[in-house]
Amino acid sequence: MLGAIGWYALGRIIGRERxxxxxEGFGRYILLRPTFYRRLMAAxxxxxxxxxxLxxxxxxxxxxLPLPAGVIGLSFVPFVLATTLGALIWNAPLVTLGYLLRGSV
Incomplete structure (x- = not known):
């Protein structure tokens, strides 16, 4: 969550123009290609x-995703709620599986 909030804040601070x-210049260092960034913005x-x-x-x-969310000006509370919900959707099956398999080794 903290990393997502950091990227969101960066997008809000530097804005669309920057x-x-x-x-374009540094995306390859953070694994964000310009074409992928544009697709995320369009989504x-x-x-x-x-x-x-999702x-x-x-x-x-x-x-x-947090960078374009900040750039478009998505409100902070809905961003945090959606990110939390999505993280639960992603992590719940993994945590449940780990719990179920805890004594199998």
């Missing part, structure tokens, strides 16, 4: 809460 050149069009929540279940997207 994020595009940032991703947010009109449905930010479900994109944020995006947490996609390993690569879960890392990169």
């Amino acid at each position: 994020t595009e050149p940032f991703v 947010y069009d009109g449905r930010p809460f479900p994109v944020t929540a 995006g947490q279940a996609i390993p690569t997207a879960r890392i990169c």
Whole structure:
């Protein structure tokens, strides 16, 4: 959550005009290609809460989604709620499986 909030804050602070050149120049160092960034931005069009929540279940997207969420100005509370919900969706099966398999080794 803290990492997602950090990337969200960066997107809010630097804004759309400066994020595009940032991703173009440094995206390869943070595994965010400009084409993938543009696809994430387009995905947010009109449905930010479900994109944020469901995006947490996609390993690569879960890392990169907070930046465009901040850039588009998604409200902080819905962003945190959607990110938390998505993290629960992603982690609940893994934690449950670990619990069920705890004595099998």
